[in-house]
Amino acid sequence: MNIVFMLGACAVTPKNLDSQQAGAENHFLRLVHATNLDASVIGKIELMDDEAHSVNILQQQFFSRGDLLKLKIQSMPEFDGLYTINSQGELELPFSQSVVALHKTRSQLIKEIQKRLYDSEWFATDNVFVELSLVHMSSIDVSVYGAVFNQGRVTINSKPALKASEVIQHEAGTYASGRDLVAAISAAGGIRPDADLFRVIIKRQGRYFSANLEQLISGAGYGATPNLVHGDQIFVMSNGAEDTSLIRPSQITPPGMRVQMSNLTAPALSNAQSAIGADATRLPYGSSLLDAAVSANCVGGTHQANASRSILLITRHYGAKEQIVIRRSINQLLAGSSDYSVNPYLMPNDGVACYDSKFTNIRDVARGIGELFGPVILGGIL
Template sequence: MMPFKNGSCLLAVVALTSCATYDTPDNIAAIGTGEGYQAQYRTPDVSRANAGFLRSSEINASRCKPPRGGSGGKGTGAVAYALRGERLSRNDLVDIRIGDDDTFNGNYVVSRDGTLKLPFLSPVRAQGRSTDEIESDIAQELLAGDFFVDAPRISVRVADFASVLVGVSGAVFEPHAVEIGGIQGDQVDSLRQAALGASTEGRNLSVALRAAGGVRPDADLSAVQLRRGGTLYEVDMRGVLEGRNVTDVMLIAGDEIDVPSRGCFQEDLMQPSPISPPGVSLYLSNLTQPAAGNAIAAVGQEVRQVPYGTRYLQAVIDTNCVGGARSTSADRSSVLVSRDPVTDVSIVIERNIEDLLRRADRDDFDPYLLPDDALVCYDSTVTNIAELGRVLGLAAVVAAVVK
């Protein structure tokens, strides 16, 4: 292999080495001082003078607005009577039986206008109401129409709950209208369908929150707002993260849910729960050489899935960015690409993995991962030097051929 003339090989080494050095990624927010979405994004103190003093939780909490629902009333706090129990919605299937008279007996579907239409009777309002309330209205209609002298025995039972479309906005990861409830055709239980009565958990408030991507870490769960028919209700959902059996409201078509924000990152919300994201999908790249496709890179067609509440350091280990021979694998670094869900501004955080592994105060600079975060892993210094040698070797071969 022939060397370059006039010291060109040395110049190439210097040039390539300088190209391999990069500045710390810039961000619009003052990430370095803890003013990002979570304080764990801030830059580690190189001097380690503050090792052992965990301040991230304090920094996060300092930005929190007081909970709108107050400090009490957690878990199964009082919920307005209008939200309790089963409530009918459009397209629900209802079984109605009236004494021994077969004239009105049968299965009815709640109409698009939210009413039940029995023969010879005025439409009975059903949307958002309980079966007891509907039984009372039907009795009044029968007496008013002189069908009975005395109020007959009436049975109104739900035979099947339909799916409903509700709007979810505020401090959730994917605010949009979601369809919840209902059963797919291939999952229908024929015995349950034939039985009198129906039950479902698929139309609960918690299901709607999770269908909208789950609540964000800045959510105020003390006063989740539910607007129904022009009336605004507030539901305390804090107990769901504390192992309490909260009152989970049953939703109807047209409900609008808004989750207010406390304006701060709450670490206690970073845990799996019925209202949290089902997990975190990580987009990753940890190749020494960029590949032409996923198959060649052995990454697979899907991104890596990690549990909600996973931290940066756990993720880089899970994505094979850590470990190996100490002499060749030390001093690796990794970049976390995230997005502030409040401002919708992207954030890029770079960490020296080995340094973070050895810090006693690592939790201060070890951020939690959010849905759709991306990880980029960079190789160690030894690997970079070996790669530099490979490039120079190829350059020398090309120069020799050209000569």
């Protein structure tokens, strides 16, 4: 019985795994998939004539639903106490009609209370002395759209509500940094690299305001962050192209990210054997494909046998749902480590997979054939 074996060179990964055909001769850049968001919002923006005045308005503290207020009225101790703005945005006063507190400043609400007491004939004059202070800021719901990683409705300043006994000692004033524009963008996953930081739009009660967040990235000076109220809508405009200077940790970008990893290269039969645990899949924002290859233990070993290993990047273009696949050899990544079009940056929830080198692939195929036909050959000899 004669058996003839013919072994050919086996490719490390099938060519059709590289959906972008971004081999050694091609470079990869993420594109921005435009939506009708930019055009629809920009077409409706009614910015105030004085942009500085617009920003000043956003710096003021406005009351929102669930805020806890401390109220004192001269000569009327029955009104003294703690009040919570109800779900309709109203302040319920005893022996009087409710007062709308939502979207009002402290001075505006004091004037509204004074007017309500005078109209209810509690006082003969409208010169009523009212002391009002905010002692606890509640969580609020806002919506974030545009060039952020997780668009949609988010809850910010989410903290356990304080008991009355815990805040009664507060005479006046409170502060919560978790209810501003930075907190909202962070809750939405942070800005994408195509974000236009000079065009961050806030919509409140039908009015549009523009905010500039460029200083949060450049560090050039200090810019006050706009405060938000319940129901605000934030639109982070896209500049239509990737800006790699935004791919680094900051207040408005992700501090870190989770990257899915798979390394079943020989001799490992599972990710556990490749030492890919929870810590290995958490990378700082701004990490590259080569960083992921090192974290996944896809780099190193016997040079002649492992130097030609390859790695796949499963990612998406900005604003797109369809996945794309990019293939790089380890040698290619090492040679072009400083070129991000060869060694692309990773984005949150990207995936990477390691493939064996051509040498290991041929060796394992030959071993499998030997294990399959070895008993047959041995039986024929015997």
